[in-house]
Amino acid sequence: MRRILVCAGTGCVASHSRQVTARLKAALHAHHLEDKFQVDNTGCHGFCEQGPLVIIEPEEILYCRVQEEDVEAIVTEHLEQGRPVERLLYQDPVTKEKIATYNQINFYRQQSRHVLKNCGHINPENIDAYLAVEGYQGLQKALALPREEVINIIKQAGLRGRGGAGFPTGLKWEYTFKAPGDRKYVVCNADEGDPGAFMDRSVLEGDPHAVLEGMLIAAYAIGAQEGYIYVRAEYPLAVQRLRIALAQARERGFCGEHILGTDFSCDLHIREGAGAFVCGEETALLASIQGERGMPRPRPPFPARQGLWGQPTNINNVETYANVPLILRRGAGWYASLGTAKSKGTKIFALTGKVKNTGLVEVPMGITLREIIFNIGGGILEDRGFKAVQIGGPSGGCLPAEHLDLPVDYDSLTAAGAMMGSGGLVVMDDSTCMVEVARFFLNFTQAESCGKCTPCREGIQQMLAILTRITRGQGREGDLEQLEQLARVIKGTALCGLGQTAPNPVLSTLRYFRAEYEAHIRDHRCPAKSCRDLLAYHIDPEKCNGCTRCRRRCPAGAISGEAKKPHTINLELCARCGTCLDLCRPKAIYVE
Amino acid sequence: MPAETIKQIVARYREEKGALIPVLQATQEALGYLPPEALKEIAAAMALPLSTVYSVVTFYAQFHLQPRGRHVIHVCQGTACHIRGGNHILNKIKELLQIDAGETTPDLRFTLEPVACLGACALAPVMSISGDTYGHLKPDMIAGILEKYQ
Numbered sequence: 001m002r003r004i005l006v007c008a009g010t011g012c013v014a015s016h017s018r019q020v021t022a023r024l025k026a027a028l029h030a031h032h033l034e035d036k037f038q039v040d041n042t043g044c045h046g047f048c049e050q051g052p053l054v055i056i057e058p059e060e061i062l063y064c065r066v067q068e069e070d071v072e073a074i075v076t077e078h079l080e081q082g083r084p085v086e087r088l089l090y091q092d093p094v095t096k097e098k099i100a101t102y103n104q105i106n107f108y109r110q111q112s113r114h115v116l117k118n119c120g121h122i123n124p125e126n127i128d129a130y131l132a133v134e135g136y137q138g139l140q141k142a143l144a145l146p147r148e149e150v151i152n153i154i155k156q157a158g159l160r161g162r163g164g165a166g167f168p169t170g171l172k173w174e175y176t177f178k179a180p181g182d183r184k185y186v187v188c189n190a191d192e193g194d195p196g197a198f199m200d201r202s203v204l205e206g207d208p209h210a211v212l213e214g215m216l217i218a219a220y221a222i223g224a225q226e227g228y229i230y231v232r233a234e235y236p237l238a239v240q241r242l243r244i245a246l247a248q249a250r251e252r253g254f255c256g257e258h259i260l261g262t263d264f265s266c267d268l269h270i271r272e273g274a275g276a277f278v279c280g281e282e283t284a285l286l287a288s289i290q291g292e293r294g295m296p297r298p299r300p301p302f303p304a305r306q307g308l309w310g311q312p313t314n315i316n317n318v319e320t321y322a323n324v325p326l327i328l329r330r331g332a333g334w335y336a337s338l339g340t341a342k343s344k345g346t347k348i349f350a351l352t353g354k355v356k357n358t359g360l361v362e363v364p365m366g367i368t369l370r371e372i373i374f375n376i377g378g379g380i381l382e383d384r385g386f387k388a389v390q391i392g393g394p395s396g397g398c399l400p401a402e403h404l405d406l407p408v409d410y411d412s413l414t415a416a417g418a419m420m421g422s423g424g425l426v427v428m429d430d431s432t433c434m435v436e437v438a439r440f441f442l443n444f445t446q447a448e449s450c451g452k453c454t455p456c457r458e459g460i461q462q463m464l465a466i467l468t469r470i471t472r473g474q475g476r477e478g479d480l481e482q483l484e485q486l487a488r489v490i491k492g493t494a495l496c497g498l499g500q501t502a503p504n505p506v507l508s509t510l511r512y513f514r515a516e517y518e519a520h521i522r523d524h525r526c527p528a529k530s531c532r533d534l535l536a537y538h539i540d541p542e543k544c545n546g547c548t549r550c551r552r553r554c555p556a557g558a559i560s561g562e563a564k565k566p567h568t569i570n571l572e573l574c575a576r577c578g579t580c581l582d583l584c585r586p587k588a589i590y591v592e
Numbered sequence: 593m594p595a596e597t598i599k600q601i602v603a604r605y606r607e608e609k610g611a612l613i614p615v616l617q618a619t620q621e622a623l624g625y626l627p628p629e630a631l632k633e634i635a636a637a638m639a640l641p642l643s644t645v646y647s648v649v650t651f652y653a654q655f656h657l658q659p660r661g662r663h664v665i666h667v668c669q670g671t672a673c674h675i676r677g678g679n680h681i682l683n684k685i686k687e688l689l690q691i692d693a694g695e696t697t698p699d700l701r702f703t704l705e706p707v708a709c710l711g712a713c714a715l716a717p718v719m720s721i722s723g724d725t726y727g728h729l730k731p732d733m734i735a736g737i738l739e740k741y742q
Contacts, residue, residue: 011712014725048714195670198711233617233654234666235711236723274613275653277708291610293651309609352672352713359714390671424713426671440674444708450651555687577680579731 001038005055007120009044009205010198010237016067017052023071024054031075040129043206043241045120046360047107050090055102055120062102063088093356093378107357110376112338112346115322116362119206124241127248130209136254138328142217143262150221151177154324156332158344163189163280163317164395164421165497166343166410169324172314175304176222179312186219186227186266187308189285189317193232193277194393195444196424199348200318202360204231204238207322208245212268214321216255217328219266222314226267228289230279233272242270277448281496282315284450295450296496319348319423339365343409347420353390353427354381363408370404373427385430387528388512392421394441395501397508398434417508419501433530434513435520439467441505445498456499459490463506472533475521480510529591532576536592541566543588550580550589595633597622602637612638612648616655625656661696661703663741668718670709678717682706684731685719688738701742 006012006021021041028034045053050064054074061084063074073085089098090105102108113119122129130136142150155170176184188211192200204211215227231239246268249255257265271289278284279294286308288294307313323345327335338345343365349372352358356378363372369389373379380386388398397418399406406412410420428437442464451457463486466479487503494500510517519525526534539550539559544566551559551567556575561567566588569580581589601618605611615634620626626649635642649655667682682693685704689697696703712718715727721741726733 010710010725011714011727014712014715014718014727048712051714192711193708195674195709196672196713197709198713201711234707234709269608271614272617274617274655276651288613289610291612291648293647295651350713352716353675358672358716393671424671426675426713428675432675440671448708577683 002036003057004037004039005042005057005121006039007043007045007051007053008041009048009051009120009202010235011044011048012051012053013237015051015065019068020052020054020066020071023068024075027071027075028079031080033075033079037079040123041125042121043119043124044202044360046116046202046362047357048360049358053120060101060103062090062100062105064090106378107359107361107376110371111362112364113362114326114338114346115203115210115319115348116206116360118210119202119360122207124206124208125244127209127245127252130207134329135209135325136213138325139213139216139220139254140260141328142220143260143264147177147221147223150217150328153332154221154327157327157335158332158339158342159320159323159327159335160343160410161316162319162323162347162420162423164392164419166420169316169320172304172316173218173221175302176224176312176314179305181312183226183309183311184222184224185308185311185313186215186222186224186268187285187289187303187313187315188215188227188229188321189280189282189315190229190231190235190238191273191280191285192235192318192422193280193448194395194422194424196352196390196426197350197393197422199350199360199423201232201235201238203318203322203348204235205241208238208241209249210322210325211242211318212245212249212255214316214324215268216259216266217324218314218316218321220259220264222312224314225265226269228269228271228308230271230273230285230289233274239270239272246270276450277444278450278496278498281498283496285315286313293450295452296498298495340407340409342411347408347423349423349425351377351425351427353425354384354429354432355379355427356381365409366407368405368407369399369425372408372425373404377427380427380429382429386427387430387432388428388434388437390426390428390437390505391418391424392504393424394445395419395497395504396421396424397504398428398437398512399508400512417504417511419504421501431528431530433471433526433528434509434516435467435526436471436528436530438506438509439464439471442467442502445502449498449502453493453495453499455490455493456495456502459486459494460499460502462486463490463503467506470517470520471526471531473520473524473531475517477521479521480514480517484510535576536571537569537574537576537578537580538590538592539567539569540588540590543586545586545588547585549583549585553579553583555579598630598633598637602634612640612645613652616645616649620655625659628657659696659700661700663701663722664703664705666705666707666710666720668710668712668716668720669706670713670716672713672716673709673718676716680731681717681719681729681734684734685738688735702738 054063159169160166284294284296303313348362446460546564558573635645
């Protein structure tokens with residue numbers, strides 16, 4: 001039986017992949033092909049920009065942007081006559097060539113998909129699909145070993161936490177294992193709140209059993225009998241798939257009492273978050289599971305000694321747990337052979353922003369930013385100039401073009417003023433104002449600060465006020481020095497990771513794009529032509545053909561002029577919304 | 593009305609430790625929002641001070657003390673959406689519905705809630721209405737989409 005895989009990740013579902021599945025099933029029925037082809041929904045393939053994605057196996061043909069009305073052609077031309085439908089194939093943005101199989105597409109070819117291997121290739125709602133790809137074999141191996149040996153394997157593999165800071169996972173497990181206490185817990189941090197990151201969501205949606213298996217191995221290693229998965233409520237599909245996976249794992253004896261006939265028992269629960277970014281911080285997350293306000297507390301004591309209800313608790317994030325079954329199955333030596341000296345394995349990045357191929361990419365640690373953005377990502381949208389890449393969400397930083405050849409690993413990113421963080425990679429082109437980007441992140445952290453400690457609550461507010469003034473053209477001499485001073489104090493004194501890293505976007509943009517700040521302050525000019533209050537829209541009378549489109553659509557009524565004669569913009573009325581600029585066909589409108 | 597519903601919800605979570613948040617989530621799911629009487633019932637049923645219940649409700653963005661619209665619009669304001677013009681989408685919705693972020697239209701048709709990230713960054717800019725996700729948005733597409741939700 002050949003397989004037709006339709007992506008049912010959030011991205012493809014948003015582009016109507018469910019309707020494509022339904023139509024495919026109906027068409028197979030109508031053409032009497034039901035015994036030859038099986039239609040399966042999968043999790044995210046990672047190539048979200050091109051969705052809905054349909055893969056025909058075993059020939060590995062990938063169809064992009066498939067709509068309901070394309071189904072008939074796929075069935076009659078491809079499935080019946082064996083001719084792939086050319087117009088639905090992926091077109092390389094550089095060579096303009098049509099590429100039939102996904103393994104030939106640069107986006108996939110240059111990745112090393114290990115953690116994401118099953119995502120997009122198995123049905124996440126069917127445990128048998130996971131078992132067929134060696135699922136739960138890592139758990140079986142672990143259960144046959146002494147607990148210390150499992151911890152040793154993780155240590156030898158060199159796995160570091162994928163949640164951001166990169167703490168050695170084996171060491172964390174060892175601390176929890178050695179901590180005194182009869183009741184211990186494992187917790188999975190699936191509160192992926194970083195704007196611009198969605199790898200945890202995709203893993204949960206596409207391969208939920210891998211996360212459960214990783215958690216169960218951790219639970220065995222540290223001696224925990226209970227565990228919690230704390231998921232963002234904004235990810236309803238992930239929550240639903242996790243619930244299904246958990247029920248199936250319990251049914252088959254991988255979770256619950258006497259797992260696989262051994263003395264080891266562990267049950268897992270799902271807790272939905274209630275919408276607070278700070279709950280990604282481990283101590284705040286624990287407070288939230290306990291039913292309290294999600295506020296962090298000072299560490300030590302670390303959760304490894306005193307976590308949930310005061311008991312030793314191991315917390316890792318989704319991607320970290322998803323790496324664990326692989327290590328058990330394929331061995332520490334295999335794992336340690338991937339990556340760099342101090343950062344082992346692969347890392348999943350959410351590649352988004354002004355880049356041609358957006359989506360999820362899994363690459364070995366140590367790959368350069370240039371390879372990710374230009375080879376896998378296909379370069380900058382509309383072939384504009386590359387300006388910066390924002391790494392690690394609100395805790396990270398913006399790196400300029402001179403860092404494109406930086407190898408991506410925990411330590412080199414930190415040295416350059418960014419951090420691995422969540423693994424969000426947001427590419428920015430020359431139309432992005434870096435002062436505005438810094439303001440955007442501060443606005444986010446300011447809104448999400450829990451307010452418990454003064455540096456974070458008051459300090460970020462002050463930094464935001466200064467940045468807002470600068471983007472409005474009201475910057476003053478001395479602002480930059482004050483920003484730097486505030487940043488130093490907040491980094492040094494805030495209670496938790498949210499506050500300690502909040503100034504990073506400001507510091508990194510000040511470090512690499514200081515001239516842009518100075519242009520705003522001294523010349524009241526936004527070099528990227530992005531800050532509204534510093535812009536003026538004009539019409540070039542030479543180019544304007546008087547088509548009246550802009551006049552009719554201007555929401556502020558700021559444009560005047562007669563048909564077929566050059567129009568003008570009244571700057572006092574102009575709301576600087578950019579509508580006219582988008583509408584103008586002869587490109588007569590320009591911004592200063 | 594709420595008393596019976598809440599008793600049932602609390603009973604469902606009796607075995608679980610620290611169940612206040614799931615109880616609030618289930619109550620909001622059932623009633624659409626968290627009216628003051630419901631919070632009193634929850635506090636009594638779980639033997640918690642009312643102030644504790646309020647402190648949790650007001651901390652998390654997901655809980656609402658006011659009635660909400662039949663359709664909740666989540667407009668993504670994440671980094672990827674921001675870079676690709678997410679704020680223009682938000683402004684367009686505000687303009688069309690004549691409400692501000694966080695507000696509900698007087699006819700209770702829509703509630704407008706900007707969110708930090710919907711996790712569909714590849715489709716930026718993105719919004720979701722009553723759970724349906726819309727990607728690759730342009731401001732002039734908004735009116736047509738809103739019309740589908742009455």
